[in-house]
Amino acid sequence: MASTRGDLEEEEEHFRFINERAVDDISLEIFYKPHTITLLTVSVLGLLYLAFTRDDDVQEDNIWTGMCLVVFFFLIISILAFPNGPFTRPHPAIWRMVFGLSVFYFMMLLFVLFQNRRDVRKMIEWLYPDLHNTSLVEKEYAVNCSQINLSRIWSHCDVFAFAHFGGWALKALLIRHAGILWTISVMWEVTEVMFAHLLPNFAECWWDSWVLDVLLCNGLGIVVGMYICDKLEMRNYHWESIKDIHSTTGKIRRALLQFTPASWTHVRWLDPYSSYMRCFAVAILIFVWLTSELNTFFLKHIFEIPPAHSINIIRLFLISVISAPSIRQYFIYVTDTRCKRVGTQCWMFCAITFTEAIICVKFGSELFKQTEAMYVIAWFASQLMSSFLCVYLCTIYARRWKWKMFDDLLDEKFFKDKCLQKKMEDSIERTSSAQDLKQGNKYLAERKGYNLRHKGKQYANGHL
Template sequence: MQKEYAVNCSDITFARVWSHVDVFAWGHFLGWAFKAILFRHAGLLWAISIMWEITEIAFAHLLPNFKECWWDSLILDVLICNGLGIWCGLKICKALEMREYKWVSIRDISSTTGKIKRAILQFTPVQWTPVRWLDPTSTYMRFFALSQLVVFWQISELNTFFLKHIFEMPPSHPLVIARLCLVGVIVAPSVRQYYTYVTDPYCKRVGTQCWVYGAIMVTESMLCIKNGKELFGQAQVCNVIVWLVIQILVSIGCVYGVVLYHRYFEVRTA
């Protein structure tokens, strides 16, 4: 039987809070440390962290273990576990002198309006398609690229919980652990390839690992929908639509906020 976290939320004592610091809290910490090493950008990481809590609220009517007390969600998860994980992950990147990812670089973004071309065009020869699908020199394309990254990441995370719930597998099940390890190995080069494609104007095609990761994400989603028809029949469409809109708005806000921070703080102190 799974532990219930959204019970007697008014009881905020040290003993009660400490009882919620379980293996899943450590999972939050280690998971976000790993994500920090992958993304290497504090602004984007905090945006994804906050968005995941909103995702839990939006899908709590389908996944009971998403129901948490407000202090568990905001303080334990976002501020302490996720925050410490992000901080430690970025410190590891700095200690190992890893390359910093500038997902939103002020010198790479111009005010030229970009046009979204059909995704299928990127499979054609370069001489046929002089315009990129995601133009790294276009502000609007950078907004779209970051929104796409956030939404895809959230869907991949959701697949983890839906697969466990639909097939009734505990978190300690070997298949659950093996899947997490496999996805972790695949997503590492995928993030790097996607970053290069989004930020480098000389990179004309998205990397193979990105397509592999995308195929896994779509396949898992289809598997969940096929085997969880009864569960998804209870889905509240309004919640899903609002969730998607908020995902996009937060992504745009993240890009805009980082640009402003770079313009008014980093540039002036340089």
């Protein structure tokens, strides 16, 4: 009974660590001390001033002001009540507000879900009057695919090409696994092919999809992102208090470094002895990620919002910010045996993704009536096959190439000189004493057991 209670306490403590991470090495206490009374006083005084000084004769201005104040005070409550999440830089309050924005966006999606398309469109037009009486004009890419020249290729390198590159560099910083990233990149092109009969802009020439998108934009983004990850992993993180820095330049540099990671953990989604559940969890990651990206294009098409409109940019920025702590929490949940629950931010991200998908299906019923069942079945089948193929190949790679590096590291730690091991084995083989032979074999058996235990300990939580 006591051990069970101790395990529960340890589990709860570990969950608080990943969901409510504390700040280490606080240098400026004033920024990390609670100021709840001050915040309450300033908020109430500001609310009192706005309530009695502004002109409330214009109905639209009244609604806008009320909505902005609802969001503002909801973010204040987020700072006071919500968890930090797995990140603390540049300040935990920022990540509490991110979680608050995700909750607010999820509540808004639930409200939209129980309206009809006409009313939702009116709401969007009220928020963005420039969308009134506008129709969506999709750019066609699959035109004269046999005509390939430099001028046409350059015409396809628009702002969306640079967005692809930047987006995949960001994804590499978040996921930090080349195999998973390439799988998502290739599967997204397959997704475009499968849903091209519903979304016209998904139809592209083969060289546009596989050369410009996969190899150039996505590939370069993955390479650059993984390169940055390698550099950040090799960096030695030693933080100095800004109070101990006397030069003005040094203080400014330290203030800017506050917006960089406090540390950079090596990420290992898979290892040579990954369980079936971990492989399944990685497949779920790929599926949810592709679903979230697919929601972007269906929402835009169903509600007739131009691709470059600010509402699309705001949503993409919000999803990107929410996904950062979500992926970190999901990684810990998948790889750490002590973590029994998924983090709250990760839970919220999944809820948002699936709710957006439900909205797309409901309001795009006329569109989805044109769906060809074979394409959808083929998409699901390709998703499953590619996900498990990615997991299998990454595991085989780790099993064949990584163990040699691990053995070298362990041998270097266990034997200061590798030649000593060889001499030890040769001496055992040449010995004529049965007792010495017995002792030598026992020694080698203990060394082998040490290696296995040490490897098992390293892989217990998925980290090297």
